[in-house]
Amino acid sequence: MNNDGPDFGLRALRAFHAIVKTGSVTAAATAMGLTQPAVSRLLAQFEQTIGFDLFYRDKGRLVPTPDGLLLFDEADLALGTMERVRALARDIADFQVGxxxxxxxxxxxxxxxxxxxxxxxxxxxxxxxxxxxxxxxxxxxxxxxxxxxxxxxxLPLDRPDLTSVPVANSGTVCVLPIGHPLAARSWLDPLSLKGVPLVLLGLGRLSRSHIDAAFARAGVRPEVRVETHTIGSACALATRGIGVAIVNEMLARSYLGNRLLMRPFRPDLRHEYAFVTSxxxxxxxxxxxxxxxxxxxxxxxxxxxxxxxxxxxx
Amino acid sequence: MNNDGPDFGLRALRAFHAIVKTGSVTAAATAMGLTQPAVSRLLAQFEQTIGFDLFYRDKGRLVPTPDGLLLFDEADLALGTMERVRALARDIADFQVGxxxxxxxxxxxxxxxxxxxxxxxxxxxxxxxxxxxxxxxxxxxxxxxxxxxxxxxxLPLDRPDLTSVPVANSGTVCVLPIGHPLAARSWLDPLSLKGVPLVLLGLGRLSRSHIDAAFARAGVRPEVRVETHTIGSACALATRGIGVAIVNEMLARSYLGNRLLMRPFRPDLRHEYAFVTSxxxxxxxxxxxxxxxxxxxxxxxxxxxxxxxxxxxx
DNA sequence: ATCGGTCCATAAGAAAAGTGTATGGCCGTA
DNA sequence: TACGGCCATACACTTTTCTTATGGACCGAT
CATH class of the missing domain: 3.40.190.10 (Periplasmic binding protein-like II)
Structure with a gap:
């Protein structure tokens, strides 16, 4: 790296800065939370490192030399930017940025x-x-x-390069408009849905195959009126009486509005969601x-x- | 002073900077002239100080985190200004500025x-x-x-708040044009200057009183044709034959040109100059x-x- | 003039930080 | 599987830095 020029520590520069600002070693020491001799040494060592005097020793008091004042301006800037680094580090740590x-x-x-x-x-x-x-x-x-x-x-996840933390576990419900004949039942199964127009989604997805399997096991052919791809649209269709939607319960809640209601679907098909990271x-x-x-x-x-x-x- | 936020050393920041730039602890270490464990420790300690990770440890290699990259930009700036302080200190020490x-x-x-x-x-x-x-x-x-x-x-100096170092010691000469009758003599004194038109300077100054005193001691009334205030003008007058100038020898030399010459004045009135500081x-x-x-x-x-x-x- | 307060510098021992060597784990590659 | 590169840790040692204690110089006031 750049190995030319005097190499001094941050503490030394801060001490110099504080001495100029406060006007005395003693005041600088208290400002820095150190003892007076510590700052005195810091300054002496700093002056020795850079090779010239920063202060006149005038009857025991320190008076900045022109050289010292010259350096002070630059030191002030440098310490300012260092302070910004510290502030940024703190903000990152505190999630104030990101x-x-x-x-x-x-x-x-x-x-x-x-x-x-x-x-x-x-x-x-x-x-x-x-x-x-x-x-x-x-x-x-x-x-x-x-x-x-x-x-x-x-879930489930099939990839080994992903880490998952389960966060939500939801069942499956049938969404139907208020007043629908089946609304009287407290739960529905493939048998009770025989011949009932359905709105299903996720053709090709795992959860869909589970529904299909449930109907197959019951010996019922699902009367799929509409295939769609989002729960929102499935509920919208259900609202208009186009069919009974069989969907993830947790996610359906947001779309119920005041014209739809849910009834549990049996068998209990679970939908498990996870927070996934690399x-x-x-x-x-x-x-x-x-x-x-x-x-x-x-x-x-x-x-x-x-x-x-x-x-x-x- | 500002005591909030993490306090880390310059070395730690430099190590972090070098690791990001070079891409590995090992390379950073050689760049900094340190061993790999030293830089490794520096980094670990830096991360602990600021409270969050700067790098992913990805299969033994270091990959900067987003947080790390965020901090890097600021660190880069800060180290740059620190470098400027060092450069300025060096320049001041080398009298490259001032x-x-x-x-x-x-x-x-x-x-x-x-x-x-x-x-x-x-x-x-x-x-x-x-x-x-x-x-x-x-x-x-x-x-x-x-x-x-x-x-x-x-010299002499009458003030105790000044320090002087003698640097020049000059005698007194008579300056006269080439061909002047007195040029034949190898030195001149008040007696030999009796009735000769003179150019004198510094009426009221100490050196002038010495000349007057020399004439007085010789019982000769100086024939002062012109009073002036700079040696340059005295020599210019001498050049034109207006009179013989009695002046500081050292200072007169610069004004002789090719039409004037000097002859020692006796008694030997000394002019001593000093470099004076507070x-x-x-x-x-x-x-x-x-x-x-x-x-x-x-x-x-x-x-x-x-x-x-x-x-x-x- | 002497005393007390202030300020800075230095000495010495203690504490802390930094460094190098040695070593082990992990990974990718020959 | 062995080798080489990379990073982290352990341990001993050196260097730095701190505090306490002390002395000298100056100023103002009694």
């Missing part, structure tokens, strides 16, 4: 995340938060490559903080509509 | 100083040099109050350097015209 990039499924981002985000941002107002919605595979790649800091994905390295601290908020949020959410309506049908 | 303000009598500044200045400035090209000519009293005050760093004054504090280093050049200059000047023409008259 950036967090996450991915989450659209329904997750629309439904449950806003509350978590609200809490998170109130804790870290200065943090820049980004939440994208991508396809599942893209999300996994983004997380694994650390193009984003983390994200919410549905397995390569430790997740960013902000990601952990966000995860903490997410856990907190889910911890105080009603577990399941099944719990609320536990009991026998009608 | 200012020297002196005072000197006009004839001094015109006659002998240019050579000294030449030498001084060739040694310290970047130094800003100021030389003023003021009245003797003003000069003393300027020096004593350190409004200027030093100056050349004629007695309150040590003189600035640049003043001492200038003094050194002045001494060097006078050391290789012919001592006195008396020495050259030592011998008997005619």
């Amino acid at each position: 950036q967090l990039r996450l991915v989450a499924p659209p329904s997750f981002a629309e439904g449950v995340l806003p509350d978590v985000i609200d809490r998170f941002l109130s804790r870290f107002p200065k943090v820049h938060l980004t939440i994208d919605s991508r396809s599942v595979e893209t999300s996994k790649t983004l997380i694994a490559t650390r193009a984003v800091d983390g994200g919410f994905l549905k 397995a390569m390295v430790a997740p960013p601290r902000l990601a952990l903080e966000f995860l903490s908020d997410a856990k907190h949020y889910f911890a105080q959410q009603p577990k399941d509509v099944l719990d609320e309506t536990a009991g026998s049908p009608v | 200012q020297l303000r002196l005072v000197a009598p006009p004839s001094f500044a015109e006659g002998v100083l240019p050579d000294v200045i030449d030498r001084f400035l060739s040694r310290f090209p970047k130094v800003h040099l100021t030389i003023d000519s003021r009245s003797v009293e003003t000069s003393k005050t300027l020096i004593a109050t350190r409004a200027v760093d030093g100056g050349f004054l004629k 007695a309150m504090v040590a003189p600035p280093r640049l003043a001492l350097e200038f003094l050194s050049d002045a001494k060097h200059y006078f050391a290789q000047q012919p001592k006195d015209v008396l020495d050259e023409t030592a011998g008997s008259p005619v």
Whole structure:
């Protein structure tokens, strides 16, 4: 590196600065939280290092030399920027600055995340938060490559380069408009849905195959009226009476409005979501903080509509 | 002072900076002239001080975290300004920057100083040099109050707040045009100057009273044709045959040209000049350097015209 | 003039920080 | 599997830096 020129410590420069500012070694010492001899030595050593006197010793008092004043201006600047480094380090440590990039499924981002985000941002107002919605595979790649800091994905995960922490566990419900004949039942199963127009989503996704399997086991052919891809649209269709939507309960709640209601679907198909980060390295601290908020949020959410309506049908 | 925030050393910051720049602890260590464990420790300690990780430990390699990169930019700046402080300190030590303000009598500044200045400035090209000519009293005050760093004054000095170092010792000569009748003599005294038109200077100054006293002792009334105030003008008058000038020999040399010559004046009235600084504090280093050049200059000047023409008259 | 207070410098021992050598773990590659 | 590069830790040693104690110089006041 640059090895020319005198090499002095930060403390020495600070001592010099403080002496000029306060006008005496003693005052500088108290200002720095040191004893007077310590500062005296610091100064003496600093002067010896740079090779010229910073102060006249005038009857025991220190008076800056022209050289000293010349150096002081520059030292003032340098200490200022050092102070900025310290301040920045503190801010980073306190999450006063920073950036967090996450991915989450659209329904997750629309439904449950806003509350978590609200809490998170109130804790870290200065943090820049980004939440994208991508396809599942893209999300996994983004997380694994650390193009984003983390994200919410549905379990199970098939990739070893991802680390997951389960945060939410939801059942499956049927969403139907108020007044629908089946609304009288406290729960629904494939048999009870025989011939009933359905709105299903996620053709090709794992959760969808579970539904299909449940119907198959019951010997019922599902009357799929519409295939869609977001819970929001499925609920919108259900609202208009186009069909009964069979969806993730937790995510459906946000879209119920006042014209829809839920009834548990049986068998109990579970949807488990996890906060996922790259397995390569430790997740960013902000990601952990966000995860903490997410856990907190889910911890105080009603577990399941099944719990609320536990009991026998009608 | 500001005691909040993490306090880390310059070495730690430099180590962090070097690691990011070189990409590895090992490379940073060689760049800093340290061993790898030393830098490793420095980094570990730095991270502990600021409270968050600067690098991912990815399979044994260090990869900067976003936080680390954030801090790096600021650290880069700070180290840059620290480098500027070091450079300035070095320049000050090497007299690559600085200012020297002196005072000197006009004839001094015109006659002998240019050579000294030449030498001084060739040694310290970047130094800003100021030389003023003021009245003797003003000069003393300027020096004593350190409004200027030093100056050349004629001895003796009557003030205890000034420190003087004799640098030049000159005799008194008569300056007369070539072909003047008295040029035949190898020296002149009041008696030989009886009735000869004279050009004298410094009415009221100490040296003038010495000349008057010499004439008085010889019982000769000086035939003063012109009173003037600078040696330059006295010589100019002498050139035109207006009168014989009795002046400081050393200072007169610069004004002789090719139409004047000097003859020692007897009695031998000495003019002693000293480099004067404030007695309150040590003189600035640049003043001492200038003094050194002045001494060097006078050391290789012919001592006195008396020495050259030592011998008997005619 | 002497005394008390202030200020700076130095000495000496103690505490802290920094450094080098040695060593071990981890990973990628031959 | 062995080797080489990289990082972290352990331990002993050196250097720096701190505090306490002390002395000298100066100023103002009694």
